[in-house]
Amino acid sequence: MKILSIETSCDETAVSIVEASGGLESPTFSVLGNALFSQVELHKEFGGVFPMxxxxxxxxxxxxxxxxVLKEANLSKASGLAPEIPWNEIEEILKREEGLFEPxxxxxxxxxxxDIDIISVTSGPGLEPALWVGISFALALGKAWDLPVIPANHMEGHITSVLVGEDKSKIEFPALALLISGGHTEIVEIESWGSYKIIGQTVDDAVGEAFDKVARLLGLPYPGGPEISKLAEKARNENLPKTAKFPRPMINSKDLNFSFSGLKTAVLYYIRDAFGGKLENLTDRDKSDIAREFEDSAVEVLTYKVKTVLEEKDIKTLIIAGGVIANKKxxxxxxxxxxxxxxxxxxxPTKDLSxxxxxxxxxxxxxxTLVFPELISKNNKIIANGNLKLK
Incomplete structure (x- = not known):
C-alpha cells in the first residue's frame, strides 16, 4: 500500500510517500519520499508557536x-494532456485557505x-487553524485524484513511529506508551492495535511546554527544551554544586496524572527569592544548576509514574515517544x-521521527486501515479537532 501522508498539526509542514506492507504481525515501512519544513525560526520572536x-x-x-516528494519517489510524471479535474469543487474545498488554490x-x-493508494492527514490533536490547512489540502487531492482520504490521530502517529526504522523487534501486547511533547503528556495503555486507553495525563502544562517556559525564565531562546538539556548536561559534567531544590509534583498522588505548571512556578519563585527576580544576577553556573534540578525533577516524575504501571500490570512493551524523547536524560x-x-x-523512535x-x-x-478496513471505501467526513483523544 502506498500512502501519501500530510502533517500540519503545529509548526512543521510535512509530506511523505510511504510504502507499507507486512500486516499487523510484521508491519514494514519504506519511505519513498519525504519532505519537511520547520517553522521554528519564524516563531522564535513569539517565544512559541503563533497559530495564524x-x-x-x-x-x-x-x-x-x-x-x-513526488519527484523523490519517482512519481512525478509530466502530463501530456490536461487531466480532467473538477476545479470548481476543489476551489470550494480550498476557499478557506488563502494562497493554497493557485499553487x-x-x-x-x-x-x-x-501511483498512490490512499491519502492520510492529521485531523488532531493540534492547532485547529493549522490542522485545517492540511485537511483541506488532502481533501482537494482526494477529489482531484479520486482517492480515499483517511484522518489520522497525531498521538497514534507518535505511538506507531517506533515501527519505522532499523529496530524490527516486535511489539508484544499489552503495551504501554508514554507520549511526551510540547502539547501532551499522556500514559496510554494499549491492549492491541487500535485499542487505546489513556490512564494518566497532565492536568495543566505538558512536560515539553514546561521545558520551554523554564527556558524563557532563564533567558534562553525558543525552543527551550534542547537549551535546558545542554545546561543540565553541563552541570552534570562539571559536577556543579546542587543548590537549587524543586518539588516532584504529584509524585505521591494516588493516580497516574502529572502536573508541570507548579514545577515551572517553583523555578520562578526560586529565581525571585535567590536572585531578586533579575536574570542579570544569575551566572551561567546558576542557570546550569537550575536547569539540572528542573530536568531531574521532570524525569523523576515521568519515570516514577511509568514504573508504577509496570509494577502493577503485566506490560510486554514500553513505548516512549514524542518530541521530548529526544532528551538524552x-x-x-x-x-x-x-x-x-x-x-x-x-x-x-529514531531522533528524526521523535x-x-x-x-x-x-x-x-x-x-x-488494517484494523478498520472499511475506512478505505468509506467517504470519511474529516474535521479538525484540536482536542482529539486516543480511544
Whole structure:
C-alpha cells in the first residue's frame, strides 16, 4: 500500500510517500519520499508557536513539498494532456485557505495522477487553524485524484513511529506508551492495535511546554527544551554544586496524572527569592544548576509514574515517544528503568521521527486501515479537532 501522508498539526509542514506492507504481525515501512519544513525560526520572536502564522506557512509550503516528494519517489510524471479535474469543487474545498488554490492547481495541471493508494492527514490533536490547512489540502487531492482520504490521530502517529526504522523487534501486547511533547503528556495503555486507553495525563502544562517556559525564565531562546538539556548536561559534567531544590509534583498522588505548571512556578519563585527576580544576577553556573534540578525533577516524575504501571500490570512493551524523547536524560532514564523489568521491550523512535513528521502519520494510517478496513471505501467526513483523544 502506498500512502501519501500530510502533517500540519503545529509548526512543521510535512509530506511523505510511504510504502507499507507486512500486516499487523510484521508491519514494514519504506519511505519513498519525504519532505519537511520547520517553522521554528519564524516563531522564535513569539517565544512559541503563533497559530495564524503557522496556518499561513502551511498553505505556502504544502504544494512545493508535495512536488518535491513526488519527484523523490519517482512519481512525478509530466502530463501530456490536461487531466480532467473538477476545479470548481476543489476551489470550494480550498476557499478557506488563502494562497493554497493557485499553487495547487499549477502543480496538478502539469503532472499525471501518481501511483498512490490512499491519502492520510492529521485531523488532531493540534492547532485547529493549522490542522485545517492540511485537511483541506488532502481533501482537494482526494477529489482531484479520486482517492480515499483517511484522518489520522497525531498521538497514534507518535505511538506507531517506533515501527519505522532499523529496530524490527516486535511489539508484544499489552503495551504501554508514554507520549511526551510540547502539547501532551499522556500514559496510554494499549491492549492491541487500535485499542487505546489513556490512564494518566497532565492536568495543566505538558512536560515539553514546561521545558520551554523554564527556558524563557532563564533567558534562553525558543525552543527551550534542547537549551535546558545542554545546561543540565553541563552541570552534570562539571559536577556543579546542587543548590537549587524543586518539588516532584504529584509524585505521591494516588493516580497516574502529572502536573508541570507548579514545577515551572517553583523555578520562578526560586529565581525571585535567590536572585531578586533579575536574570542579570544569575551566572551561567546558576542557570546550569537550575536547569539540572528542573530536568531531574521532570524525569523523576515521568519515570516514577511509568514504573508504577509496570509494577502493577503485566506490560510486554514500553513505548516512549514524542518530541521530548529526544532528551538524552529522559532516554537514559527509561533505558535504565527497563533493565529492571526482565523481558520488557523498550521502543523509542529514531531522533528524526521523535518530533512531528508525516512518516508517522503514514504508519498510523496503515495500522488503522488494517484494523478498520472499511475506512478505505468509506467517504470519511474529516474535521479538525484540536482536542482529539486516543480511544
Amino acid at each position: 502564522l503557522a496556518k499561513r506557512e502551511h498553505a505556502k509550503n504544502l504544494s512545493p513539498l508535495l512536488e518535491k 495547487f492547481k499549477n502543480l496538478l495541471e502539469k503532472i499525471e495522477k501518481p 529522559i532516554r537514559d532514564a527509561f533505558l535504565e528503568l527497563t533493565n529492571n523489568f526482565g523481558d520488557l521491550v523498550l521502543k523509542v 518530533t512531528d513528521n508525516s512518516i508517522m502519520i503514514a504508519s498510523a494510517t496503515y495500522i488503522k
